[in-house]
Amino acid sequence: MSVVMSAASTCADLGRAPHAEAASDPTDMLPTTVLVSVVIPARNESKNLGWVLRRMPDIVDEVVLVDGHSSDDTVEVARAARPDIVVVPDGGRGKGEAMRTGAAAARGTFIVMIDADGSMDPAELHRFIEPLAAGCEFVKGSRFLPRGGTADMTPLRKFGHRVLLVIANFLFGTRWTDLCYGYCAFSRSGYEDLALDADGFEIETQMTVRAAKLGLRTVEVPSFEYPRRWGNSQLNTFRDGVRVLWTILSERLTRPEPARRTRLSKSGGN
Secondary structure: OOEEOOOOOOHHHHHHOOOHHHOOOHHHOOOOEEOEEEEEEEOOOHHHHHHHHHOOOOOOOEEEEEEOOOOOOHHHHHHHHOOOOEEEEOOOOOHHHHHHHHHHHOOOOEEEEOOOOOOEOHHHHHHHHHHHHOOOOEEEEEOOOOOOEEOOOOHHHHHHHHHHHHHHHHHHOOOOOOOOOOOEEEEHHHHHHHOOOOOOOOHHHHHHHHHHHHOOOEEEEEOEEOOOOOOOOOOOHHHHHHHHHHHHHHHHOOOOOHHHOOOOOOOOOO
16 A cells, blocks of 8 residues: 655654654645555564564555574464565674665665564554655654653663763764664665665664764654563674674764765754
8 A cells, every 4th residue: 555645744844843743734735655665674583473564554565574594484474464575585694684685675665674573563653654755864763752662671771772872972963862773764765875784783773873974854753662572582782782882983983975964853863
C-alpha cells in the first residue's frame, strides 16, 4: 500500500512541534505516493520475527529480511508471515553490515530500520514516516523523549549511554536525547548521503553523528523499547561501548562534505 501524505509541512516545522508525529495535517496536503521499505536484520530470530511482521502497518510496501545465516527457522517463519518478503544474506560482519546490505536491496523512497527481536514496535512506524514525507532526511527514534521509554536497559547500560551521549552532544554541538538506538528511518537520498561504513552495533551512533556533520534535516521522535521477546541479545556492553566511543571520536576528526551543511531541525540537532 502507498502512503498519502502532505508535502506542505517542513522538517523544521515538525521539529518545533511538541511531538513530530502530531505536527502535520493531512487535510491540507497534496497527495504524494511513497514506497516504504522496512529493513530487518535477523539471526536466529524465529521465535520473535513472526510477531514483528504481523504488526507491520499497511503503509509498508516492502520488507527486506537480512538473514545472518540463521540455523533456526527464521527465514521460513518470515515467509509464512509475509509471503512477499525479500530475503537477502548478510556477510557475517555485524549489524552495520547487515543494515547496509538490506538498504542496498530495498527499493523504497523511504527506508526504515527495525530490529527482529520484538523490542521495537512496528505500530510506531507512522511516527517515522510522517516527518520523512514532510521533508526530513533522517528520523531517529528516542527512548528518552516524552512518550518514549525503555524496559530493556540495565542501570549500567543507561549510565554508559548517558556518558557517550554527553560526549557526542558536546563534540558535535547537538542536543540529541538518544544516541544508540536502531529504530530509525531515512529518505533514500539522506541514506545515500550518510555513506555508512560501520560494521557492528556502532552504526547506530555513526548515522547520528554523521547526520549532524553533514547537516541532514533531522528530527527525533519518541519510541518505546521493550525487552526482546525471546532469547539473548548479542550486544556486549563494554566491547560495543568502546566501539561507540571510537566512532564518536573518529567521526569528529574527519571533515564533512561542505555541500551537505544545511540546518538541522531544533528537535534533535543544532
